[in-house]
Amino acid sequence: MLKGKRILLIVAGGIAAFKSLELIRRLRERGASVRCVLTDAGAKFVTPLSLQALTEDRVYSDMFSLTDESEMGHIQLSRDADLLVVAPATANILARMAGGLADDLAATVLLATDKPVLVAPAMNVRMWTHAATVANVETLKQRGIRFIGPNDGAMACNEFGPGRMSEPEEIADAIEGLLVPAERPLAGKRAVVTSGPTREAIDPVRYISNHSSGKQGHAIASALAALGADVTLVSGPVVIADPPGLRTVHVDSADQMLAACLAAGRIDIAVCAAAVADWKAARPSGSKIKKKAGMAPPSLELTPNPDILATLSKPGPQRPALVVGFAAETENLVANAIDKRRRKGCDWIVANDVSPAVGTFGGERNTVHLISASGVEDWPTLAKGEVAMRLAGRIALHFGQPPKAEAAE
Numbered sequence: 001m002l003k004g005k006r007i008l009l010i011v012a013g014g015i016a017a018f019k020s021l022e023l024i025r026r027l028r029e030r031g032a033s034v035r036c037v038l039t040d041a042g043a044k045f046v047t048p049l050s051l052q053a054l055t056e057d058r059v060y061s062d063m064f065s066l067t068d069e070s071e072m073g074h075i076q077l078s079r080d081a082d083l084l085v086v087a088p089a090t091a092n093i094l095a096r097m098a099g100g101l102a103d104d105l106a107a108t109v110l111l112a113t114d115k116p117v118l119v120a121p122a123m124n125v126r127m128w129t130h131a132a133t134v135a136n137v138e139t140l141k142q143r144g145i146r147f148i149g150p151n152d153g154a155m156a157c158n159e160f161g162p163g164r165m166s167e168p169e170e171i172a173d174a175i176e177g178l179l180v181p182a183e184r185p186l187a188g189k190r191a192v193v194t195s196g197p198t199r200e201a202i203d204p205v206r207y208i209s210n211h212s213s214g215k216q217g218h219a220i221a222s223a224l225a226a227l228g229a230d231v232t233l234v235s236g237p238v239v240i241a242d243p244p245g246l247r248t249v250h251v252d253s254a255d256q257m258l259a260a261c262l263a264a265g266r267i268d269i270a271v272c273a274a275a276v277a278d279w280k281a282a283r284p285s286g287s288k289i290k291k292k293a294g295m296a297p298p299s300l301e302l303t304p305n306p307d308i309l310a311t312l313s314k315p316g317p318q319r320p321a322l323v324v325g326f327a328a329e330t331e332n333l334v335a336n337a338i339d340k341r342r343r344k345g346c347d348w349i350v351a352n353d354v355s356p357a358v359g360t361f362g363g364e365r366n367t368v369h370l371i372s373a374s375g376v377e378d379w380p381t382l383a384k385g386e387v388a389m390r391l392a393g394r395i396a397l398h399f400g401q402p403p404k405a406e407a408a409e
């Protein structure tokens with residue numbers, strides 16, 4: 001809950017500004033008070049009247065308003081809040097924040113504040129991936145600005161990819177995570193989480209891989225960190241951002257992923273959510289394999305990759321107290337997953353259907369079954385972040401430290 005918390009919401013000019021209206025509702029439902037700064041561009045998408053009606057407070061837009069300055073100077077506005085939230089954060093406002101500009105009320109307030117700032121970017125995918133925006137985001141992250149999203153998906157401009165503003169509920173959760181002192185039932189525990197695909201080189205330009213986006217694994221790493229664990233995330237190549245508040249090690253191949261897991265040293269918890277390629281090229285070519293006229297297609301000899309989950313599950317003094325695997329299946333989901341848990345030697349396995357029609361790979365939601373020695377638990381379809389929070393809660397419970405919500409169930 002956000003009872004008594006004061007949020008200054010800066011609404012910049014993007015089509016996602018309509019979601020900010022819903023965000024205000026969500027925040028007020030949780031007990032927060034919300035005050036808005038609306039940029040000129042933002043006012044092309046939502047009206048001051050709507051914001052005023054939803055916040056039950058006046059809306060600030062004008063940098064040089066004598067009335068505003070006498071009632072609430074812009075410095076006070078920037079400090080009279082527990083958190084500043086920029087939603088939607090356009091490429092323009094991110095650039096102005098990174099450049100330290102103070103050319104309107106929103107930018108000035110952001111420059112003058114001594115409070116934490118959370119931004120929810122929303123823009124066209126090309127703008128988000130443009131080198132200028134990437135550099136601005138990096139600069140802002142280094143300065144301690146928190147980011148939520150953007151999410152992948154179809155955009156108003158008919159393009160697809162990262163750039164959609166996070167959903168109001170997700171932003172409200174992130175705000176709560178920042179403002180409400182977290183319960184830390186996993187404090188003192190060390191965890192490794194694998195996430196994303198691996199890439200196995202065939203030659204310097206070709207590789208074997210799969211469609212894992214890293215969303216599920218990254219969410220689990222964040223959820224464990226949110227409960228206080230010291231987390232190392234070992235990620236294959238993905239386009240999503242490194243989660244804040246934990247260590248991310250980037251790898252390409254399964255061999256590198258295993259080495260990074262072992263390099264993490266003694267750990268209490270391992271969660272293997274990565275979609276590791278089962279095989280790699282037996283003899284990757286050092287130079288690009290040439291296609292010559294009349295040449296028969298080359299054959300590719302494969303050799304097995306190391307099994308990271310099975311390696312971490314091996315009994316011995318180094319074995320983590322809890323090893324959790326995933327089972328990606330397209331048929332006989334639960335039966336195959338039960339068998340996989342036994343073969344790999346892990347404690348729990350999270351079974352998920354990865355048939356293309358279900359859309360688990362790369363999608364936002366997951367329907368899983370948690371399989372342990374004590375049986376099979378069927379979970380409802382949940383957002384990947386919710387699957388992650390539930391799993392992290394179960395892990396805390398396993399260590400005898402239930403988060404409050406879990407204990408109340």
Ligand code: PMT
Binds near residue numbers: 325
């Ligand atoms: O990344 P997303 O787009 O969010 O999608 C999430 C996911 C579908 C990738 C994830 O939820 C998932 O199911 N991950 C496991 C994918 C997989 O490789 O499953 P598997 O059934 O082939 O492997 C079983 C287990 O062994 C997994 O824990 C896997 O990480 C591990 N494994 C497999 C092979 C190998 N060489 N080393 C391993 O550690």
